[in-house]
Each structure stands twice: as C-alpha cells, then as structure tokens.
Amino acid sequence: MENKQINFFKVKDINTVLKPFKKGSVISIDNVDIREKPKQLEIGLYGWYAICPSSELKNNKIHYFSLFDEPLLLFRDEKNNVRCIKNICPHRGASFYGGSISNGKLTCPYHGARFSAEGNCQNLDRITCSHIVDNNYDNYAKRIHLSQYKAVEKDSYIYVYFSDHSETDLNNINEKSLINNYELISNGFNLHDSVSEEVLVDFKCDWSRIIENHLDILHIFWVHGDTIPDKEVNKNVLVSFNQKININQKFIESIYYYKNNPTKEFIRIKYIPPGRVLIYKGDPSVSKYVQVLDHIPLGENKSRVIVRHYRKFLKNKLLNNLILFKEIQKKIFYKIFDEDYMILKTQTYNHKLGLIKNDEIKLLGEDRIINYFWNWYKKSEEKDNPWKLISKNKELNVYDEIIFKYPPEIKKLEIINNLSIIRKTFTRYAAPLIFLLLII
Numbered sequence: 001m002e003n004k005q006i007n008f009f010k011v012k013d014i015n016t017v018l019k020p021f022k023k024g025s026v027i028s029i030d031n032v033d034i035r036e037k038p039k040q041l042e043i044g045l046y047g048w049y050a051i052c053p054s055s056e057l058k059n060n061k062i063h064y065f066s067l068f069d070e071p072l073l074l075f076r077d078e079k080n081n082v083r084c085i086k087n088i089c090p091h092r093g094a095s096f097y098g099g100s101i102s103n104g105k106l107t108c109p110y111h112g113a114r115f116s117a118e119g120n121c122q123n124l125d126r127i128t129c130s131h132i133v134d135n136n137y138d139n140y141a142k143r144i145h146l147s148q149y150k151a152v153e154k155d156s157y158i159y160v161y162f163s164d165h166s167e168t169d170l171n172n173i174n175e176k177s178l179i180n181n182y183e184l185i186s187n188g189f190n191l192h193d194s195v196s197e198e199v200l201v202d203f204k205c206d207w208s209r210i211i212e213n214h215l216d217i218l219h220i221f222w223v224h225g226d227t228i229p230d231k232e233v234n235k236n237v238l239v240s241f242n243q244k245i246n247i248n249q250k251f252i253e254s255i256y257y258y259k260n261n262p263t264k265e266f267i268r269i270k271y272i273p274p275g276r277v278l279i280y281k282g283d284p285s286v287s288k289y290v291q292v293l294d295h296i297p298l299g300e301n302k303s304r305v306i307v308r309h310y311r312k313f314l315k316n317k318l319l320n321n322l323i324l325f326k327e328i329q330k331k332i333f334y335k336i337f338d339e340d341y342m343i344l345k346t347q348t349y350n351h352k353l354g355l356i357k358n359d360e361i362k363l364l365g366e367d368r369i370i371n372y373f374w375n376w377y378k379k380s381e382e383k384d385n386p387w388k389l390i391s392k393n394k395e396l397n398v399y400d401e402i403i404f405k406y407p408p409e410i411k412k413l414e415i416i417n418n419l420s421i422i423r424k425t426f427t428r429y430a431a432p433l434i435f436l437l438l439i440i
C-alpha cells in the first residue's frame with residue numbers, strides 16, 4: 001500500500017511544558033516541519049459505511065436506519081444476501097415501518113404491495129385494477145420498483161455504499177471506491193488470533209464532531225484519565241511523545257511514539273473516510289489491542305457509533321464469561337462515551353452555530369490531524385452535498401424512535417448493564433454456591 005510520510009512533528013519536551021498538568025494549561029508545541037504539501041484523501045462523504053454488525057440483522061427482521069436523514073432499511077433476501085432499500089414504498093411513498101418481511105419479500109403496510117428482494121412488485125393487482133394490469137403489465141412493473149443501495153457483508157459487518165442516488169437496478173451501481181480499503185486484514189488485523197466485543201451507541205450530536213473526538217489524542221488524558229484502565233493514560237501526567245502523520249488518497253494516520261523511546265509506538269490512529277477510525281495500541285503487527293470505530297451519520301445531530309474491540313489476551317471463552325469481561329468492558333465504554341458526550345454536545349453547538357472564527361482558535365502541532373479532517377469534511381460536504389435531500393422541517397422527527405435504537409440516555413444503558421452484571425454474578429457464582437451448600 002502506498003504510504004508516504006509527509007510530516008514529522010517533534011513535540012518539545014511536553015512534560016516540562018505541562019507540569020503540573022492542570023486545566024487551563026497552555027500547550028506549546030513547536031518544531032513543526034512541513035516538508036511536503038499533503039496528498040488529498042480521494043474518498044468523500046459518498047462511499048462505504050459500516051452500518052451494523054452482521055449479528056444485528058436476523059432473518060425475517062428489518063433493521064431501520066438512515067443516512068444523512070434519508071430513511072433506509074436492511075433485510076436479508078432468500079439467499080441470505082443483505083439488501084439496503086430506501087424506506088419509501090414506490091406505490092404511494094409509505095414507510096415500510098409496520099410492514100413485514102417474509103422469505104426475503106417485503107410487504108408494504110399501506111396497501112399490501114409485495115416486493116421481491118430484487119425490487120419487483122409481485123402483486124400489482126392489489127394496488128391497481130386488474131384490467132389495467134392486464135394491458136400494461138410491463139409498463140407498471142418497470143415503474144413500481146424498490147430503490148436500493150449496494151450492501152455487502154465483510155468482516156461480520158454490513159456495509160452500505162451511500163451515493164447521491166439510489167438505484168432500481170443494482171447492476172448499474174458504479175463503485176467509485178472499493179470495499180477492500182476497509183478490510184481489517186489489509187489494515188493489519190489478524191482476526192484469527194483475537195476475540196472481539198461490540199458496543200453500539202447513538203448520540204444526539206453532530207457526526208463529524210464524534211469523528212474529530214476519536215482522532216484527538218490529547219483529550220484522552222484529560223477527559224478519560226480516570227476511566228481508561230491504562231497506567232499511561234493519566235489525568236496528572238501527560239506522556240511525552242513524538243507524532244508522525246501519514247497521508248495518502250485512502251487514509252490519514254497519526255502515530256505517537258514515546259519521547260524517551262522513539263521507536264516504540266504508544267498509539268496509532270487511522271482515519272479511513274468516510275466513517276471509520278482504527279486505533280492500535282502500539283505497532284499493528286504486534287498490537288494486542290485494536291479498536292474499530294464506525295461512525296454513521298444517521299441525520300442532522302443524530303449519529304451512531306459502533307465500537308468493536310479486538311484483543312489477543314484472554315481468548316478462553318469460559319474464563320471470559322467467569323470474569324464477566326464483556327459486561328465490564330461495556331460498562332467502561334459507556335462511561336467513556338458519557339464523558340465524551342458532554343464535550344461533543346457543546347462542540348456541536350459552537351461549530352454548528354458558526355460561533356468559531358478562525359482567528360479565535362489556535363490549532364497546535366497535536367491538532368494537525370484534526371485540521372486535516374476538518375478540511376476534508378468541509379470539502380467533501382461541498383462536493384457531495386449529502387444533505388440536499390432533507391426537508392428543512394426540523395420538527396419532523398417521526399423516525400427518531402425507530403432509528404434511535406441504541407438510546408443516547410447513557411444512564412438508562414448504565415442501569416441495564418449494571419443489572420446484567422448483578423444477574424450474571426448471581427447465576428455464575430452465588431447460585432452454584434447456594435446449590436452446593438444445599439447439597440451438603
């Protein structure tokens with residue numbers, strides 16, 4: 001893969017600048033050396049989005065979601081292939097919500113039109129007079145057709161290719177970007193060695209602010225310093241590091257090396273547009289822990305994040321279950337998201353209302369990757385204009401309940417997770433113990 005180093009930022013002994021590291025400290029970074037004009041990311045806001053883990057889409061179930069406020073749905077056809085359909089019935093525009101899916105056939109709840117997975121209406125006589133159908137069947141069949149976006153499954157994710165228009169014939173979809181770019185294996189993941197867990201969270205805030213947050217390393221020490229179980233992530237001590245940024249047409253990558261051991265990576269953050277961020281704890285070839293963060297622009301101030309983390313330790317399933325590893329990880333994730341959410345909401349407010357003027361903010365060396373991201377986002381939004389389909393009626397939130405599946409009320413999730421921990425602790429420890437005592 002082409003991969004050219006363009007910038008090498010030296011962070012001037014950040015420990016001496018930041019000690020004691022307290023709120024309001026000024027972070028000063030110099031020796032920024034721009035050797036070459038950066039290459040541009042080729043992919044814009046139209047491209048492949050990981051929509052959900054494969055396990056979320058059960059047979060004969062519909063998964064409702066939206067991209068840039070366009071209502072969409074996923075289901076599996078008779079061959080188990082994933083279909084992404086525009087949630088608009090081609091008869092009179094009803095939503096399929098409340099309809100049904102059976103053996104890969106979608107039935108509209110309004111007048112009962114039934115569509116094959118390819119999109120053909122199979123019971124035209126239900127929605128028009130039979131003599132018209134008899135005379136003009138071909139004409140009708142051609143006109144009444146589901147609109148689709150291309151969907152594929154890879155690495156146990158369901159991806160959708162979002163573009164400026166849906167298609168009635170999927171063979172016509174012109175793939176400007178190859179899905180291979182997102183393949184975990186070509187991004188240094190050795191899936192056979194690892195176990196993974198997933199957390200899905202919906203936020204009522206701007207999509208781009210969440211990506212920006214996941215590209216930002218500095219806040220990790222400050223915002224999450226008390227939560228992340230890593231001895232090097234600490235509120236009071238900021239680890240000193242050098243930063244290297246790689247950029248090519250397919251991704252931007254920021255690598256942080258320890259200051260006192262310049263060959264040792266602390267963290268590597270890779271952004272693959274439009275929606276994926278990969279975080280490697282150390283060099284990917286030896287990293288024991290990697291995170292895949294997918295960002296889904298559900299709509300204006302409606303965003304979903306899927307976090308999947310792979311780890312190479314504790315592969316034993318029984319041991320994992322006994323120590324409630326999954327549940328504890330989930331708990332930590334929700335706490336981390338809760339911490340970010342407070343920041344993201346105010347970020348959204350300041351940016352969306354245009355309150356920030358260029359001369360009011362100072363981007364420092366560490367913020368360089370954020371700057372690349374902002375530039376990319378601004379350009380992509382102007383070029384692709386993904387919001388052009390949306391009605392400006394902001395009060396119309398009829399889809400929110402359907403689409404906001406992983407509720408943003410973190411407290412509620414926290415309670416559910418705590419209850420699950422209590423229940424599982426009881427069934428795995430207390431119940432067998434009571435049972436044993438009774439026998440004795």
Ligand code: FES
Pocket residue numbers: 089090091092093094108109110111112113127
């Ligand atoms: S709107 Fe769907 S069948 Fe009439």
Ligand SMILES: [Fe+2]
Pocket residue numbers: 213219220223224336340
């Ligand atoms: Fe964060």
